[in-house]
Each structure stands twice: as structure tokens, then as C-alpha cells.
Amino acid sequence: MPLPEEFAQGLRRAGWLAGLPALALIWAGATLFATPQIADALDAAGARVASGTATAAGEPWLRLEARGRDLAAEGEAPDVGERETVLAKLAALDGPRRIVSEIGLVETAAPFLWAAIRTGSARVALEGSRPAQIGRQALEARITGALAPGTALDDTARAARGAPPDFASAAAFLAARLSGLAKGGRAALSDTVLSLSGEALDVPAYEALRTALANPPAGFSVGRIEIVPPAVAQFRFSVAKSARGIVLDGFAPSAADREAALRAAAEAVPGGSVQDRLLTARGLDPAIDPKTLIGFAFRLAELIQSGTVTFADDSVSVTGDAIDAQAIPDAAALMREARPAGVKPGPVTLAARPLSPYRVAIRRTPEAVTLTGHLPDDATRERVLAALRPRLFREPVIDRTRLADGAPPDLGAALAAAAPLVANLAAGEVAVSDRALTLTGESLYREAASRTPERLAEVLPPGWTGRAAVTARQPAETRDPAACRAEAGAAIAGTSLRFPTGSATLGPAFYPVLDALAALAKACPTLRIAVSAPADPAKAKPAQGVGGTAGE
Numbered sequence: 001m002p003l004p005e006e007f008a009q010g011l012r013r014a015g016w017l018a019g020l021p022a023l024a025l026i027w028a029g030a031t032l033f034a035t036p037q038i039a040d041a042l043d044a045a046g047a048r049v050a051s052g053t054a055t056a057a058g059e060p061w062l063r064l065e066a067r068g069r070d071l072a073a074e075g076e077a078p079d080v081g082e083r084e085t086v087l088a089k090l091a092a093l094d095g096p097r098r099i100v101s102e103i104g105l106v107e108t109a110a111p112f113l114w115a116a117i118r119t120g121s122a123r124v125a126l127e128g129s130r131p132a133q134i135g136r137q138a139l140e141a142r143i144t145g146a147l148a149p150g151t152a153l154d155d156t157a158r159a160a161r162g163a164p165p166d167f168a169s170a171a172a173f174l175a176a177r178l179s180g181l182a183k184g185g186r187a188a189l190s191d192t193v194l195s196l197s198g199e200a201l202d203v204p205a206y207e208a209l210r211t212a213l214a215n216p217p218a219g220f221s222v223g224r225i226e227i228v229p230p231a232v233a234q235f236r237f238s239v240a241k242s243a244r245g246i247v248l249d250g251f252a253p254s255a256a257d258r259e260a261a262l263r264a265a266a267e268a269v270p271g272g273s274v275q276d277r278l279l280t281a282r283g284l285d286p287a288i289d290p291k292t293l294i295g296f297a298f299r300l301a302e303l304i305q306s307g308t309v310t311f312a313d314d315s316v317s318v319t320g321d322a323i324d325a326q327a328i329p330d331a332a333a334l335m336r337e338a339r340p341a342g343v344k345p346g347p348v349t350l351a352a353r354p355l356s357p358y359r360v361a362i363r364r365t366p367e368a369v370t371l372t373g374h375l376p377d378d379a380t381r382e383r384v385l386a387a388l389r390p391r392l393f394r395e396p397v398i399d400r401t402r403l404a405d406g407a408p409p410d411l412g413a414a415l416a417a418a419a420p421l422v423a424n425l426a427a428g429e430v431a432v433s434d435r436a437l438t439l440t441g442e443s444l445y446r447e448a449a450s451r452t453p454e455r456l457a458e459v460l461p462p463g464w465t466g467r468a469a470v471t472a473r474q475p476a477e478t479r480d481p482a483a484c485r486a487e488a489g490a491a492i493a494g495t496s497l498r499f500p501t502g503s504a505t506l507g508p509a510f511y512p513v514l515d516a517l518a519a520l521a522k523a524c525p526t527l528r529i530a531v532s533a534p535a536d537p538a539k540a541k542p543a544q545g546v547g548g549t550a551g552e
Contacts, residue, residue, distance in 0.1 A: 059135030069097035131163035180205035235283035245273030287342035303327035317346030324404030354406030376407035387419035410461035417459035484524035
């Protein structure tokens with residue numbers, strides 16, 4: 001039965017549309033089958049051209065990539081002529097629809113910059129310039145060998161001239177440092193200066209970085225280092241003190257804070273040992289100033305013979321043996337009144353024990369006389385001060401002693417006997433440890449220096465041992481009489497040195513002039529200095545001052 005005319009016309013109109021799906025399937029199959037073959041053919045044809053661009057390093061500078069029927073060319077040609085020659089050879093190939101040129105030229109980089117950046121846990125990007133004389137693959141192999149196994153490289157560095165000698169060693173050194181940095185870590189080179197930035201993965205990695213950067217490759221120096229220390233869950237800091245010295249343990253927020261702690265420890269035990277067990281790490285409450293915390297810890301440490309000052313869980317505590325009974329309330333007062341902001345008070349667990357050894361010292365300098373250490377009572381302190389003050393003209397006496405039990409017998413007598421000897425020195429010190437007294441320093445006069453050991457032995461109480469090591473100051477160089485007269489005149493010029501009526505007491509204005517004349521007299525043995533005053537102040541003219549002449 002024949003189809004109606006309208007229905008037949010509809011089938012004829014839709015017939016070509018019904019064939020489209022079949023055509024699409026045929027086209028897709030042909031594309032999927034043909035494209036890989038086209039790409040393989042392009043790669044093979046391009047490889048022959050690329051192999052002809054091999055450099056002295058043995059690697060072709062031309063790199064090709066098939067992108068469908070297009071051929072992308074990359075690399076750095078030695079010059080414009082060779083680039084044009086290569087592009088012409090590629091254009092002559094049968095198969096590529098078009099040649100996409102991304103070929104640059106080898107230029108001189110000044111400064112020569114290169115960087116490696118950690119972009120993932122197992123991925124590193126290279127950028128900047130690489131030496132033209134080193135093949136890309138050879139340099140990548142050197143860098144990959146310095147990275148953790150399995151690390152992939154994304155290398156966009158371009159060949160350039162101007163690289164420093166032994167660039168590959170420096171690049172490998174920097175790449176190896178990335179293993180200790182988190183994502184975003186950057187290791188860079190600018191000519192011969194190395195730099196590093198990023199966050200350390202953990203405390204051991206941070207310490208390893210510090211150690212490695214202390215020994216850069218030969219011919220290279222370390223420039224800007226911005227390594228953020230790792231964060232720790234429990235930040236702690238401690239100062240342990242004993243007769244052997246100080247041990248620092250725990251963490252410091254930065255390298256500068258660590259150095260500050262080491263300086264404070266060295267000052268706390270002059271000549272003693274300092275063991276540094278500190279590690280650099282973050283985790284201290286931002287409200288707490290690290291240097292203030294360190295200073296406070298050492299103020300507490302001054303009050304203990306042996307023991308530990310500990311900062312942990314945002315609080316400070318101190319335990320051990322106090323330097324004396326007075327130190328226990330002093331430590332409590334410090335904890336109450338001088339604690340840094342943000343720090344909580346911890347326990348003060350101190351015991352007062354007799355000091356052993358018992359130490360006290362008298363130090364003489366041109367500026368002052370200072371007493372340090374311990375004395376048994378106020379009476380002993382006054383006895384020592386009374387022995388010192390009459391022998392000093394203008395130097396102040398600074399008393400920094402504390403009271404404590406455990407003093408050896410006759411300590412006051414020994415110090416009072418040695419006080420005149422140290423006061424007569426130009427500079428020196430009397431140091432007592434139990435019943436042993438040592439006198440060291442420098443005398444202005446050779447004869448006085450040679451007599452000091454004998455005099456010390458004569459004045460010490462029975463049962464005490466003494467040792468004196470006093471040297472004579474070297475005499476000044478002798479000058480000629482004319483120079484002596486000129487300097488003497490300059491020393492007294494413009495001065496008005498007058499004794500009060502009926503008195504021979506020296507006033508403060510006398511000392512600078514007398515010091516200058518005394519120093520001059522050493523270099524001018526023929527200089528005659530006269531001090532005169534009228535016999536009868538009521539009738540005579542105003543008194544003359546200090547004068548000087550020099551003769552043969």
C-alpha cells in the first residue's frame with residue numbers, strides 16, 4: 001500500500017539528519033585513530049631536526065612537542081641565524097599543520113639569577129637562568145640527585161651566558177636545602193650570593209639548615225636568609241645553674257633571642273662554662289616579649305647557687321639552693337613585682353644553705369672600688385669599708401655584698417688587712433674563696449709591686465693562705481725638658497688652686513691637675529714641682545697655686 005504523499009515528503013526531508021550521528025561516529029573514530037599516528041610522525045620528523053642542534057655539552061638545544069597537527073618548538077638558539085635555519089627545516093617537514101615557535105636566544109644575564117621553589121611535597125619548580133654551557137638534562141640530573149627521591153621538576157629556566165664558576169654545585173647545594181622547607185620555600189642564587197626563605201618543616205630541619213648554611217660551596221657567600229622557625233606545641237625555656245656553670249635548654253623564638261640568652265649566660269658565669277642546648281622554634285605566646293623573659297629568668301638565676309629557672313606553660317618557676325637566706329624573699333618579690341607581661345607566677349622552691357665555697361671580692365679600678373660576694377654580718381661590712389675609705393681620695397666605694405652564713409673564721413680581719421694593699425694599686429682585686437686570698441693587679445711603682453707578696457704574708461690571720469701577683473706599670477717614655485715645661489704649663493693653665501685659709505685639705509678641683517702632673521712627672525724626671533702658700537694668711541697676698549718648672 002503506497003505511503004501518503006505528505007508522509008513520504010517528511011521522510012525525504014529528515015533523511016540527511018538521520019545520517020549525522022553515523023557520520024559523527026565515523027569522524028570520531030578516524031580522529032582517535034589518526035591523531036596519535038600524526039603526533040608520532042611529527043615527533044619522529046622533528047627529532048631528526050632537533051638532534052642536529054646538539055651543543056658542546058652533548059644535548060640538543062631544540063625541544064619539540066607535537067600538539068595535535070601543530071609542532072611547538074622551544075629552547076634557546078645560540079644566535080639568530082641558527083634559529084632561522086632550524087625554523088626553516090621544521091617548516092619543510094611534511095605533516096605539521098603549522099610551526100609554533102617559542103625559541104629564544106642565548107643572552108648574557110647580569111646579574112645571573114636562578115631559583116628553585118618547592119611547589120608541593122614532591123614537586124620543585126626551577127626558574128631564571130641556567131648556564132648555556134650545561135645541558136638542561138645534565139643540570140636537572142644534578143639537581144634531582146640533591147632532592148628527595150621521587151621529586152619532580154618543572155624546569156622553565158632559560159639558557160644564558162654569565163653564570164658563575166661551579167654553578168651546578170651551588171644549584172645542587174640550594175636544592176638540597178629545600179628538603180627542610182615547607183611548600184613555598186625558595187632557594188635562590190644571584191651571581192655568587194645564595195639566599196634562602198621559607199618555613200622549616202620541623203626543629204631538626206631548622207638546625208640542619210643553620211649548620212649547612214655555615215659552610216656554603218667554595219666561591220659563594222650566604223646572603224639574605226629568612227627561614228621561619230617551626231612551631232612547637234609546648235614552648236619551654238630553662239636556665240640550670242651549678243658550680244660547673246650554666247646549661248641552657250628548651251627553645252628560643254629566633255636566632256637573635258638565642259644569642260641574647262647565650263650572652264646573658266656568659267655574663268652570669270664569667271670564665272665559667274655555658275652549655276647551649278637551645279633550639280630555635282616558635283610557640284611562645286605573642287603577648288610575651290622573649291628578651292624580657294630571658295632577662296627575668298637570669299635575674300632569678302642570680303639568686304641561686306644551684307638550681308633551675310624554668311618557663312613552661314606560660315609560667316616561671318625556680319627551684320634549688322638560694323645564694324643566701326635573703327635571696328628567698330628577694331625571689332618571691334621578683335616573681336610578684338617584676339614578672340614580664342603575659343607570664344604567670346610559678347612556685348618558688350628555694351632552700352638557704354651555708355655557702356661553699358664562701359666568696360667575696362674587692363675590685364679596684366681608676367673609677368671606683370667595688371665590693372661583691374658575701375659577708376657574715378653588718379659589723380664585718382663596716383670594718384672592711386672603714387679600712388678602705390681613708391685610703392681613697394675621690395673614688396666612690398660601691399657595696400654590692402650580701403649577708404650569708406658559712407663565712408670562714410677571721411674573714412673580717414683578712415679583708416681589713418688586704419684592703420690597704422688593693423687600695424694602693426692602680427688597678428687590682430682581692431678575691432677570697434673560703435680561707436684562700438688572692439691579690440692581683442698593677443702598681444704604679446716597681447718597688448711596691450715587688451714588696452706586695454711579703455706584706456700580704458705578714459698581715460693575713462693565722463690559718464689563711466695568700467697569693468700575690470702584682471706587676472709594675474711600665475714607666476712612661478722620658479721626654480725632653482722643653483716638652484715637659486710646655487705640658488706642665490698646659491696642665492695648670494687657667495686653674496686657680498687655692499687651699500682654704502688655715503687648711504691643707506685638697507678640694508675637688510685639685511685632683512685632675514695633680515693627676516696630670518703626676519703622670520707628667522714619670523716622663524720628666526728633671527721636672528721640679530713646688531707647692532707654696534703664704535706664711536701668714538692674714539698679712540700676705542693671695543696664696544699662690546701649684547706651679548712647675550723643668551731644669552737640667
